[in-house]
Amino acid sequence: MSKTIQMPALSPTMEEGTLAKWLVKEGDTVSSGDLLAEIETDKATMEFEAVDEGVVAKILVAEGSEGVKVGTVIAIIAEEGEDVSAAAAGGASAPKAEAPKVDPVPAKAAAAPAVTAASTPAPVKAASDDRVKASPLARRLAEAKGIDLAAVSGTGPNGRVVKADLEGAAPAPKAVAPAAAPATALAVAPAAAQDFGIPHEAIKLSGMRKTIARRLTESKQQVPHIYLTVDVQLDRLLKLRTELNAGLASRDVKLSVNDLLIKALGVALVQVPECNVQFAGDQMLQFKRADISVAVSIPGGLITPIVTGVDSKGVAAISTEMKDLASRAKDGKLKPEEYQGGTASLSNMGMFGIKQFEAVINPPQAMIMAIGAGEKRPFVVDDSLQIATVMSATGSFDHRAIDGADGARLMKAFRELVENPLGMLA
Structure with a gap:
């Protein structure tokens, strides 16, 4: 008996995807574990494997098709000994299958709740x-x-x-619209495009850009942000980095400043556990380790691969792992578990010369550290005015979960670790 291949749910929140490329063609024999297709989600491109063996009788969804709903039948596999033509004919009009159920996401990887709109509902079609x-x-x-x-x-x-x-039939009585929800629960509709005759090009939004727009809008609407900034002297960190790189040269490891800042944030979160948390409605989750999501710019958007257990990893391991994650992120090859979750985020725009900025929290996380450029500034060192390399770091905190005083303690711990970097390597 032939089997249907459905559009898979490659992450707990995936609802649709793009069938980027078929890796098989009709008539090919496949076995369990063979690659069938490449599926693009809003964050990455992933390979889809066969579960059963048989012959590809018919491909129902062409490669390049966008917006293919999870559960849609995309191909028919004929079993060994089955008439391939008959299987293909039987599957030509295969209906859309019911989307498979996905296990609930663990609390720390759960997506932010959807924004509820209080607009007037569309007319309800009579059930009969x-x-x-x-x-x-x-x-x-x-x-x-x-x-x-x-x-x-x-x-x-x-x-x-x-x-x-x-003719002469009366319209059905209109349903009474429910009372408007409080203004804080309203989703703001995007402004209509107005070109005013200015020459322009209309660029279709990618799935990634749509997701970024939705999640950041939800974050600013639902999460009360509080921002705390500190100036951090970098000279000792830069000196230590030079010494460590000299010692690691034989291992082909070259630490970046960002690698050391990731380590500093991870250690600071463990030192101030009140900030290593997540707001979860009627409870709060306090994490026992620091998993840092690091913002990586990729073509068409931004993704945050996660370095797990930063507080307990050596800086060489963090550097090696971060380079691998960033490389695969730019190729769209990250697995969902490599960018979903994390206990806090770090975003560094210093390489662009940005002195200071305030980052938007990445729900369901409760904090993100924004790193500015290190620059030579007049700075008081040992009670005297000197020229030092200084950067500004700004923490964005979810005020529902983190009080200002606790956020200030985290920023203080972060600054002390960066200014006395041997402490985070102990």
């Missing part, structure tokens, strides 16, 4: 309309006029409702 015999034209007219077909007597063959039966 689909069971009433009516011509296609009559159905369209009834829907346009708001007429309940179940309340109309049909004069066509076998009681079929036709166009003439709708």
Whole structure:
């Protein structure tokens, strides 16, 4: 008996994806574990493996198809000994399968709750309309006029409702719109495009850009941000980095400043556990280790691969892991578990010469550290004014979960670790 291949849910929150490329063709024999296709989600491109063996009888969704819903039948596999032509013919009109259920996401990797809109709902179609015999034209007219077909007597063959039966029929009473939700729960509709005759190019939003827009809007609407900034002297860190790189040269490891800042944030979060948390409605999750999501710019958007257990890893291991994650992120080859989760984030724009900025929290996390450029500034060192390399670091905190005083303690711990870097290597 032939088997249907459905569009897989490659992450707990995936609802649709792009079938980027078929790696097999009709007539190919496949075994369990063979690669069937490349699927693009809003964050990465992943390879989809066969579960059963057989022959690819028919491909139902062409490669390059966008917006393919999870659970949609995309191909038919004929079992060994089965007539391939018969299997293909039977699957040509295969209906969309029910989307498979996905296990609930662990609390620390759960996506932020959707924003609820309080706009007036669309007219509700009568539940009985689909069971009433009516011509296609009559159905369209009834829907346009708001007429309940179940309340109309049909004069066509076998009681079929036709166009003439709708003349004089009264529209169904409109449902009363529910009371508006508080203003804080409203989703702000995007402004309509206005070009004013200015020459321009309309660029279609990618799935990634749509997700970024939605999640950041939700973050700013739902999460009360508080921002705390400290100036941090970098000279000792830069000196230590030079010494460590000299010692690691034989291992082909070259530490970046960002690698050391990731380590400093991880250690600081463990030292101030009140900031290594997540707001979860009627409770708060306090994490026992620091998993740092690091912002990486990729073509078309931004992704945050996660370095796990930063507080207990050596800086060489962090550097090696970060280079691998960043490389695969730019190639769209990260696995969902490599960018979903994390207990806090770090975003560094110093390489662009940005002195200071305030980053948007990445839900469901409760804090993100924004790193500015290190620059030579007049700075008081040992009670005297000197020239030092200084950077500004700004923490964005979810005020529902983290009080200002605790956020200040984290920023203090972070600054002390960067200014006395041997402490975070102990």
